[in-house]
Amino acid sequence: MSEILVLVDHVDGSVRKTTAELLTIARRLGTPSAVFIGSGADAAQAALAQYGAETVYVLDAPELSEFLVAPKAEALAQLVADKQPGAVLISSSAEGKEIAGRLAIKTESGVITDAVDVVAEGDGVKTTQSVFAGGFTVDATVTHGTPIVAVKPNSATPEEASGAATLEPVSVTVSDAAKGAKITDSKPREATGRPELTEAAIVVSGGRGTGGDFSQVEAFADSLGAAVGASRAAVDSGWYPHSFQVGQTGKTVSPQLYVANGISGAIQHRAGMQTSKTIVAVNKDPEAPIFELVDFGVVGDLKEVLPQATDEVTKRKG
Amino acid sequence: MNIVVCVKYVPDATADRSFDASDNTVDREGVDGLLSELDEYAVEQALQVAEENDGEVTVVTVGPADAADAVRKALQMGADAGVHVEDDTIAGSDAVATSLVLAKAIEKLEHDLVFFGMSSTDGLMGVVPTMVAERLGLPAVTFASEVTVDGSTVTVRRDGDTATETITASAPAVVSVTDQSGEPRYPSFKGIMAAKKKPVEDLTLDDLGIEASQVGLDAAWTKVLSFAERPPRTAGEIVTDEGDGGVKLAEFLASKKFV
Ligand SMILES: Cc1cc2nc3c(=O)[nH]c(=O)nc-3n(C[C@H](O)[C@H](O)[C@H](O)COP(=O)(O)OP(=O)(O)OC[C@H]3O[C@@H](n4cnc5c(N)ncnc54)[C@H](O)[C@@H]3O)c2cc1C
Ligand SMILES: Cc1cc2nc3c(=O)[nH]c(=O)nc-3n(C[C@H](O)[C@H](O)[C@H](O)COP(=O)(O)OP(=O)(O)OC[C@H]3O[C@@H](n4cnc5c(N)ncnc54)[C@H](O)[C@@H]3O)c2cc1C
Missing domain, CATH: 3.40.50.620 (HUPs)
Known part of the structure; x- marks a missing residue:
């Protein structure tokens, strides 16, 4: 061999x-x-x-x-x-x-x-x-x-x-x-305490629909032991660091479970998550293209759905 | 300062892209093409560097007749001149061959800095910039989210997987930029009119001293064996939140053993 x-x-x-x-x-x-x-x-x-x-x-x-x-x-x-x-x-x-x-x-x-x-x-x-x-x-x-x-x-x-x-x-x-190309300075990324985005079994991400507040997304991620991701709209708005961007110009993830919250499902975002095993979305627009991909979707306001889901997951985990 | 920007003409990502079953190459006929959006960022950074350093910007594309559109768009944004390498034998080239054609074209131009997009929006390989650098014997500072040029020193910030790095190189050098580097400008009306008078040089393989046997589908060092359309994901269950959406979500996750 x-x-x-x-x-x-x-x-x-x-x-x-x-x-x-x-x-x-x-x-x-x-x-x-x-x-x-x-x-x-x-x-x-x-x-x-x-x-x-x-x-x-x-x-x-x-x-x-x-x-x-x-x-x-x-x-x-x-x-x-x-x-x-x-x-x-x-x-x-x-x-x-x-x-x-x-x-x-x-x-x-x-x-x-x-x-x-x-x-x-x-x-x-x-x-x-x-x-x-x-x-x-x-x-x-x-x-x-x-x-x-x-x-x-x-x-x-x-x-x-x-x-x-x-x-x-x-x-x-x-x-x-x-x-010819010298590295003159290197600042290690700060640890988040969460799994590495590309390695995680579960990724919970947030988009423009978070309105800039990622706390519900993070809390839900933590209840599942998941990594947090973001759409480019969220990154471009300065709500989340670029290193967490999922998609064509961010990271490609292929976890067991991907939960998209307040993300419309643009082709460039799909490019980074479409091969996930199970896909779930929370979005208040029933016409959002992300729903074409999901195994399970909730049409609703993430500000209400996520805290309730977090509580329920925490309760079930005991 | 002489600045070269490599721009690729690609099928529109929002259209139905496909392959040509006769030779397993990308179908470039059935879909509208455009200047790869990620290369607009390279044009923007090149223009900014040129404005600050009294530079000239030349855009280079390798592609079919329609690829002239990509050159034109860059000229409308403000680039000074264009080079379009077009030759039927190039069709089906892989990354290695593409980098050969680009390197030979760049060699013919004065070049202090050579800008690239981080990757094309079709092949997405992100390897051509370093391949060209390797061929030209130049240093490459890549995936830059910030570019500054001071004299002949180029410094970039690169937000990598595990660290944010500052990297420097001396011109001549290759630079590739990400979509974090700054929004590309839109062509102004004045820019669109001015572009019509800007020079575009058309080159063939002969002009570059490349043998037909070095490029194209038959010369490729990689070969597509087959392609298949991925079956669309079957639509799953969608519920509307009536005060219990979170509980239903948790129930679904539990049914799949995620909880
Ligand atoms: C070259 C190029 C590369 C790109 N690369 C990437 C990339 O790597 N990654 C990426 O993500 N994008 C990328 N994009 C951008 C992409 O095209 C989209 O613009 C982006 O993904 C949109 O982000 P979003 O879904 O968060 O925002 P929007 O499209 O604005 O969607 C927001 C969604 O949130 C929903 N919403 C609003 N409020 C709520 C609420 N309270 N509760 C629930 N839902 C709500 C809305 O119904 C909507 O569906 C790229 C674009 C280009 C041109
Ligand atoms: C889906 C798909 C998968 C492919 N996989 C492979 C593969 O695994 N191996 C392989 O060898 N080839 C592969 N190819 C072919 C490859 O994409 C082309 O050969 C291409 O010319 C080089 O790769 P890229 O477009 O991904 O370039 P990238 O390396 O992503 O391009 C980076 C930058 O280089 C510049 N550039 C690239 N091409 C040109 C051009 N023609 N003219 C001017 N500037 C340019 C642009 O600035 C661009 O932003 C694939 C093509 C497709 C469509």
Whole structure:
């Protein structure tokens, strides 16, 4: 079986859930090896072993985090040239896609972004993408070079397996050309105490219909242990930070349950939530397009419906 | 300062977009097209930088004859000149090939800064800006929600998944901007009239020194195997709140084991 490289998504060694998903997918394609860029590999080792990584290539040099993605792509390209893997899996975040783009040019390989599934096909891979705001599914393949696939979060349920996760330091050289874009300041996002939006099993979001007050949306989210999301109208009005925006130019979420409150259901919003398993909406306009998507809808004022629902959920949870 | 903006002509996202069953490519005939809305933000930032730094803005598009509309819209907004690369062999190109054509076109132009949208509104890949940067050997500062240019230094704010970062690079550089970067202007009547006199250069692959075998559907390094329309979601139960809407909502969630 060929070796499949998985680029580890982590913050100082704390491995994000998407990496467990990628390792799970990689095991279907071949033998998974994790590529850990930056410091904190020791801390990450157990988590990588848990999801079946046999080898962990550790690429650690100050240049790799000081500069924007170019050095990471360069380091990864060196590893790809050396190991000749069957495929490279990267998480489909903004940064992940950029690394994928540069890597494709450097290694003369085809790239597929936003895959929701990857399976082995012949001696390559077959991917599935959900396109045009979830209106179509497309199966595609890479026909040249090493398949580089950026996979969307929540595309697989992480399955545990015990891998050796042997740490193997790899020395890389970073060219001056790759050091053109320097990160001069970085402010970590403040923790909300709620689950990460793209990883959450339940997302409760609010739109213009909140009128700027997200307290009922937040309270309902907390009763369900959910993440909070927002429409662009709510973000543009300054009611909620952009990092919580769901949709085409925000985050794509695919939770078990999505609850849209005071959101009309514009195509760009749908693009970010249409693949959710169960969809629920609260909206006072019975004609709102969001109702075309829902499994359950309440026509009503969210200011009345949400507090009552919150109380009822809390009561039922005891 | 010479500024280039890459703009894509895309099918309207609010229309019924589809695929052409004969070759699995996007149906660009049956749907009206327009300048990708996200590229308007790139044009806006380019114009602002040009206004503050005595710059010239040239827009570049790669696409079919109708893509001239995208160039025209950008000229109406205030860009100074346009370049339209049109060649039948380009049809069906993947991201890698598209980035080759764009890079070759940009090489022919004076460029201190090259602006892009964060992603197109059809393919949504968000990879072309860094691919072009890679080909041109330029640094890329991407997904900028704020852009400032001081001399030859470009500084951007980027609201990433886990942190808000400040990133700097020296021109020549590639910049991609998000829809948080500032509302694009509407073309004024004066702008619309002025655009008619602005120069648009039409280029072919020959002009760029690209072989036909390097682009198009057959040369693509990715291949669409099949596509299928997703069955519409079947409409669920809709209740009207009569004082018990919240309870009914909770009951539904309980029936689905979310509570
Ligand atoms: C290029 C581009 C990219 C975009 N990207 C995104 C994106 O990533 N995400 C996104 O969300 N949008 C995006 N948009 C914007 C999108 O087109 C819509 O404008 C936006 O989603 C509307 O937000 P909304 O549903 O909150 O507001 P509206 O469309 O104004 O809807 C508000 C809804 O709230 C209901 N309502 C009002 N008061 C109440 C109440 N008291 N109780 C219950 N319901 C109430 C109304 O009936 C209405 O249906 C994008 C647009 C463009 C052009
Ligand atoms: C639904 C769908 C899925 C696709 N999936 C893949 C895939 O997985 N792999 C693949 O290789 N190709 C794929 N393609 C083809 C790909 O979209 C096109 O090749 C396209 O030219 C480049 O990708 P993009 O439009 O997503 O660009 P993005 O990387 O999203 O574009 C970013 C920016 O680059 C500039 N730009 C992009 N194209 C042009 C242009 N023609 N002229 C001027 N400026 C431009 C614009 O500033 C734009 O905002 C897909 C196409 C569709 C419609």
